[in-house]
């Protein structure tokens with residue numbers, strides 16, 4: 001990550017921490033609404049890579065505030081949701097790893113049991129897949145100058161992939177946490193409940209699968225590979 | 234493994250031209266054989282095709298020119314192999330030599346070994362197999378017992394390998410052997426490059442459940458191998474093998490080897506799919522697109538000299554699941570008789586039968602998940 005993006009993320013963490021109790025106002029005041037506005041127009045001049053990084057933090061810290069809506073318009077909300085989901089999934093994984101390394105049963109940490117290790121490996125694969133989808137979507141959006149219609153294929157693929165990961169990620173996270181993860185007090189639900197909500201927001205699985213499927217069917221069997229390679233790398 | 238970002242996939246040169254040239258070459262050189270050979274095509278053995286591909290400069294691409302290679306960047310090679318796999322080209326004959334034996338010889342081999350083997354590999358004429366598994370060393374590879382004792386004339390090799398893909402069609406086997414008497418587990422192992430026409434080697438077929446002869450058992454009965462067959466350092470076999478497995482796990486073959494089925498499904502569906510088929514095609518496409526991003530990122534990391542052991546395992550785990558899921562889901566939705574002879578039915582049957590092996594070869598699902606768990610700090 002570039003130094004500028006690192007600084008942006010540090011700012012986001014600090015501002016979002018304040019917004020947890022104060023609401024969206026500090027996020028607005030810090031100028032996050034100008035993230036994508038070009039520098040010539042007195043904005044921050046950021047790209048979607050920046051938005052992806054910031055929204056991954058928002059997805060963990062302030063999942064209930066309209067940060068994505070503040071940064072980008074309606075056409076970008078499916079893409080923005082993928083970033084929120086990637087962030088929340090990364091956090092669910094971190095919480096799960098911390099928990100199984102600390103919680104002891106049968107005289108050892110849960111993480112030493114092979115069944116638990118294998119479950120978390122499955123979860124980690126899903127999380128990496130969604131993080132990769134969010135990052136690849138960002139590359140595409142930036143390559144086409146933020147023209148969302150030119151990134152329709154990637155938006156559909158990334159949102160669908162993120163949606164499909166939700167079931168696996170939330171269920172394994174809750175399973176390895178046991179009862180404590182089901183409490184109001186423990187913070188796991190602060191990422192898993194938003195994940196459940198985001199799966200249905202801005203296009204559920206059926207919506208994006210049908211759309212992407214029709215697009216691909218129109219390309220034809222060989223056309224899929226040709227289109228995919230023409231769109232990136 | 235925290236803080237994941239895609240590693241930029243940035244090959245040098247004109248990649249669009251590289252793809253276009255290869256596609257044009259394939260259009261006139263890819264054999265129009267049975268559609269089934271296009272599925273799981275890195276197991277389709279066609280020496281004529283391999284030779285032509287080598288002559289065209291698409292094998293051993295990253296090897297130095299003085300060994301017959303083309304001095305190309307690893308990511309240029311990546312682009313070439315993803316094109317070959319997407320086209321379902323029969324790359325099985327040279328696959329292992331090109332993917333892992335060649336690079337391993339370049340990295341650890343002696344000058345004599347490089348000169349002896351690399352030019353043939355790059356020409357698509359010299360094929361290699363992987364001699365790791367033994368009857369009592371499967372997932373527990375450190376249990377290998379095949380021994381090599383150093384004598385005045387060379388190494389004396391005794392023991393047995395099993396499940397050796399393509400041994401009957403290969404010229405050499407990169408063999409993991411125990412060189413230190415009395416050593417245990419992963420200590421005292423070395424790699425020998427053994428010419429398979431050496432006296433005392435017996436190769437017996439094992440027919441797989443698809444009825445194919447791909448893998449074998451290989452017996453070594455007091456086989457005398459020259460001193461110069463040792464690859465790399467004596468006693469460092471475990472370290473070298475682990476590096477080799479890293480090359481093996483994250484390639485595009487982990488998600489593209491069944492691409493022919495997706496192509497056939499899309500073509501059979503036509504441009505105006507019913508909702509159920511559109512949904513299936515959409516979901517498969519999303520998974521494939523995501524896997525491609527992960528695989529490219531891992532390749533870029535490897536090319537930069539890093540060791541993305543965990544990422545490579547993520548690609549294998551997700552790729553295997555995708556490729557096992559695809560034929561099952563297609564069967565669940567498409568009306569097709571088991572014995573039908575159209576392309577889609579034939580591919581479906583072949584991949585349903587082949588796919589259980591995907592999460593066995595190259596490290597079982599459980600072993601791969603164990604590597605990922607270690608990367609998460611759980612082991």
Ligand SMILES: Cc1cc2nc3c(=O)[nH]c(=O)nc-3n(C[C@H](O)[C@H](O)[C@H](O)COP(=O)(O)OP(=O)(O)OC[C@H]3O[C@@H](n4cnc5c(N)ncnc54)[C@H](O)[C@@H]3O)c2cc1C
Nearest residue numbers: 363364365366371372396397398590593594595597599600
């Ligand atoms: C098509 C095909 C091609 C192959 N080609 C080659 C080749 O060219 N060269 C070569 O050397 N080998 C080859 N192999 C062998 C392959 O590497 C082995 O099959 C694999 O390592 C597993 O070993 P195994 O079959 O003995 O199974 P086992 O090790 O007996 O495992 C059986 C099951 O038990 C599970 N298991 C084992 N140990 C554990 C544990 N500690 N914890 C949890 N679960 C465990 C495994 O994951 C697996 O599900 C090939 C295999 C196949 C199917």
